[in-house]
Amino acid sequence: MNLSKRILSMQESPIRKLVPIADEAKKKGKKVYHLNIGQPDIETPDCFFKAIKNFDQKVLAYTNSRGIPKLIKSFINYYKNYDIHFEEDEILITNGGSEALLFALLAICDYEDEILVPEPFYTNYNGFGTSAGVKVVPITTKAEDGFHLPDKKVIESLITNKTKAILLSNPGNPTGVIYTPEEVDMLRNIAKENDLFIIADEVYREFVYDNFEYISFAHLDDIRNRVVIIDSISKRYSACGARIGSIASKNKELIKQVLKLCQSRLCVATIEQIGASELANISSDYFIDIVEEYKRRRDVVYEALSKMEGVICKKPHGAFYVIAKLPVKNAEDFVKWLLSDFDVNNETVMVAPAEGFYATKGLGKDEIRISYVLNENDLKKAMNILNKGLIEYKKINTK
Amino acid sequence: MNLSKRILSMQESPIRKLVPIADEAKKKGKKVYHLNIGQPDIETPDCFFKAIKNFDQKVLAYTNSRGIPKLIKSFINYYKNYDIHFEEDEILITNGGSEALLFALLAICDYEDEILVPEPFYTNYNGFGTSAGVKVVPITTKAEDGFHLPDKKVIESLITNKTKAILLSNPGNPTGVIYTPEEVDMLRNIAKENDLFIIADEVYREFVYDNFEYISFAHLDDIRNRVVIIDSISKRYSACGARIGSIASKNKELIKQVLKLCQSRLCVATIEQIGASELANISSDYFIDIVEEYKRRRDVVYEALSKMEGVICKKPHGAFYVIAKLPVKNAEDFVKWLLSDFDVNNETVMVAPAEGFYATKGLGKDEIRISYVLNENDLKKAMNILNKGLIEYKKINTK
Numbered sequence: 001m002n003l004s005k006r007i008l009s010m011q012e013s014p015i016r017k018l019v020p021i022a023d024e025a026k027k028k029g030k031k032v033y034h035l036n037i038g039q040p041d042i043e044t045p046d047c048f049f050k051a052i053k054n055f056d057q058k059v060l061a062y063t064n065s066r067g068i069p070k071l072i073k074s075f076i077n078y079y080k081n082y083d084i085h086f087e088e089d090e091i092l093i094t095n096g097g098s099e100a101l102l103f104a105l106l107a108i109c110d111y112e113d114e115i116l117v118p119e120p121f122y123t124n125y126n127g128f129g130t131s132a133g134v135k136v137v138p139i140t141t142k143a144e145d146g147f148h149l150p151d152k153k154v155i156e157s158l159i160t161n162k163t164k165a166i167l168l169s170n171p172g173n174p175t176g177v178i179y180t181p182e183e184v185d186m187l188r189n190i191a192k193e194n195d196l197f198i199i200a201d202e203v204y205r206e207f208v209y210d211n212f213e214y215i216s217f218a219h220l221d222d223i224r225n226r227v228v229i230i231d232s233i234s235k236r237y238s239a240c241g242a243r244i245g246s247i248a249s250k251n252k253e254l255i256k257q258v259l260k261l262c263q264s265r266l267c268v269a270t271i272e273q274i275g276a277s278e279l280a281n282i283s284s285d286y287f288i289d290i291v292e293e294y295k296r297r298r299d300v301v302y303e304a305l306s307k308m309e310g311v312i313c314k315k316p317h318g319a320f321y322v323i324a325k326l327p328v329k330n331a332e333d334f335v336k337w338l339l340s341d342f343d344v345n346n347e348t349v350m351v352a353p354a355e356g357f358y359a360t361k362g363l364g365k366d367e368i369r370i371s372y373v374l375n376e377n378d379l380k381k382a383m384n385i386l387n388k389g390l391i392e393y394k395k396i397n398t399k
Numbered sequence: 400m401n402l403s404k405r406i407l408s409m410q411e412s413p414i415r416k417l418v419p420i421a422d423e424a425k426k427k428g429k430k431v432y433h434l435n436i437g438q439p440d441i442e443t444p445d446c447f448f449k450a451i452k453n454f455d456q457k458v459l460a461y462t463n464s465r466g467i468p469k470l471i472k473s474f475i476n477y478y479k480n481y482d483i484h485f486e487e488d489e490i491l492i493t494n495g496g497s498e499a500l501l502f503a504l505l506a507i508c509d510y511e512d513e514i515l516v517p518e519p520f521y522t523n524y525n526g527f528g529t530s531a532g533v534k535v536v537p538i539t540t541k542a543e544d545g546f547h548l549p550d551k552k553v554i555e556s557l558i559t560n561k562t563k564a565i566l567l568s569n570p571g572n573p574t575g576v577i578y579t580p581e582e583v584d585m586l587r588n589i590a591k592e593n594d595l596f597i598i599a600d601e602v603y604r605e606f607v608y609d610n611f612e613y614i615s616f617a618h619l620d621d622i623r624n625r626v627v628i629i630d631s632i633s634k635r636y637s638a639c640g641a642r643i644g645s646i647a648s649k650n651k652e653l654i655k656q657v658l659k660l661c662q663s664r665l666c667v668a669t670i671e672q673i674g675a676s677e678l679a680n681i682s683s684d685y686f687i688d689i690v691e692e693y694k695r696r697r698d699v700v701y702e703a704l705s706k707m708e709g710v711i712c713k714k715p716h717g718a719f720y721v722i723a724k725l726p727v728k729n730a731e732d733f734v735k736w737l738l739s740d741f742d743v744n745n746e747t748v749m750v751a752p753a754e755g756f757y758a759t760k761g762l763g764k765d766e767i768r769i770s771y772v773l774n775e776n777d778l779k780k781a782m783n784i785l786n787k788g789l790i791e792y793k794k795i796n797t798k
Contacts, residue, residue: 001594001596001624001625003506003507003652003653003656004505004506004507004508004509004512004563005509006505006509006510007505007506007656007657007659007660008656010656010659010660010663011659012659012662013464013659013662013663016464016662037461039460039461040458041458042458043457043458044457044458044459048459049454052451052452052454052670053451053452055448055451058442058443059439059440059441059442059443059637060443060447060637060638060639060640060641061438061639061640062436062438062639062640063640065412065415095494095642095664095668096664096665098663098664098665099494099664102664106403106405106406106530107402107403107406108402108403109403110403110404110405111405111510111532113403124662124663124664124665126663127659127660127662127663127664128663131505131531131660131663132530133510133532164403195400197400225400226400238458238459239459240459240460240461240665241459241460241461241462241666241668241669241670242459242668242669242670243494243665243666243667243668243669253402254402257402257406257407257409258406260406260409260410260411260412260526261406261409261526261530263411263412263415263523263526264409264412264497264523264525264526264527264530265494265495265497265498265501265523265526266495266497266523266639266642267640267642268642268668269494269640269641269642269667269668269670269671270640270641270642270671271451271640271641271668271670271671271674272668272669272670272671275670
């Protein structure tokens, strides 16, 4: 009566596994600033809730496996703002970006096939890889390089006859990296020359700072049949709980095949689709304000990190994460210690140890990921705690 | 730039593939009675919608990967009515029964492992099998036997060293069969003696007619660690569009492992969980009325089928489906013909050809599945059309 080897080998969420220690600290009355998860504090646009409250059908019925037509149209319209043009048979609504990622792997890879993924990467890519029986092969990137990609040769040396795709997030979670035009061009050439798909997780498309040039992989017209765009309303509209995502590609045959997977799970939650359909009506000013807000937060975090002794961190230009290399041996021990043994006026901070974001054993042990999803004031307090914690931790560990 | 072999080999939904032909008929002004899908016409309880309208949080945030505590508790309470006792760490909320089925396969089976499934079976079991890389091995049952199980020896002859579980729906979709105490006992012994799990899809638990004795696999205390219960609010509360299901087991280690899969997709849609949490407050009278309604519908369909010449169909005692063997060579051709070339006063009927519910090639070619999800009056009209269609079709084909 054994469980499967694949489920037993599956990684536990490195972000969520320290939650019990945080809960323990809270029980003792300590305040914890949560910089460990990507749950924004921004209000979900009111039109989402209004649409839900106006729902007046008597039977909550199955909807189309593709997604409800109004929602698909709203995604198509949204993309037009980015000069990205999808047709109705080129996009499917999914249970968050999560399901879109799983479906992309199932449609592109057979069992034991491989995908290349720049590491550190969004840790749940491991889970989808395990579920689909696909091996995640890391392209290692470094804090010192601001997590930009290595040379084409290095990447190509990782390609085998089992490699089917490159999966990446851009803007990057957990690194905040935005790939330069040169990097995008290199990936385009690698895909073309080695017959690979590019699965582009672009759920942070809006979160680009400093007028940094951002290129969607959907813009690469000459490889449009090789590109699969993963999307989600979770971060864009602060609607993580809606679980509304999408998979889109100019490769109509791919979408047609993925539709079979959609049909097997019947449909995506109806009410949340109805709420999400309204979000396309939000003016682009909405994003201007939000991006300004996140930029200020990024500045608070980055400036504080820059001043901390021994911390290595290049300025990230996108998403709402930053990875910092700390002057500690084991960042997980440090994070635990912050929660259980340290406080500033009975307040502490929770960040994510970065080791779980790497596939290569031993990497990231001295790194943490910070999500800047709190307001500036809280962020300042949290960064002050982190700084004092580092100093204190160093003292204890050099005694 | 090939797609995966597994996606290309995946079965298209046999229920949905004829939809374009039905749409064509409707365009021409023909009315179509839909007996092809399991979408009930019963109203979703109002408390579901009320709860949604009262949602007043400003940020639609991620919820617990397990499901929101209130919803888990409501499932636990619901089960108590059936003398089934699950604890909080023995149940997880899923995206419909669909996701629960996929997760069960991933947790129990490795790639190329096998599961035994009585056929005809819910066609999406194929999709979950393909996604998980698990081979569906059919235990053939027959219309003439009312789709009851063959002898223990026959079932055991299908077991190999790769067989990990028996998956079944009880009450059965698409057959309406309810397994007798003797059949349940046989399956219990097979599981015990051959070290197998039983994945029991019991989403039609309420739909039992004629005071037929129904035994949940959750009642088999001596094999409680081998039993996984798949559930859903879709049929029970006519809330198919909510996509709220669950996976439950007294095997706490299994649930703990499945939680990793839940964490990798973060959470289930928040709003729908909030609506679903209220359903446990519905009195058991609700089900008495609904089951009475479906029993009357079953009677309409079964009595009509019994009178049709050459049709073989035993009285089904559960769910809201019946499979009937027709005096035609190819039921799919007949179903298409009903839609495109036949009508009674410009009305016709759509049923599901049953071939797609069988894994064994060649079986079910002369069978259809009827879902009795319409009111009695419409059902009577639909069955009259079916009868007249059969007579007319026979005439044409013997010319």
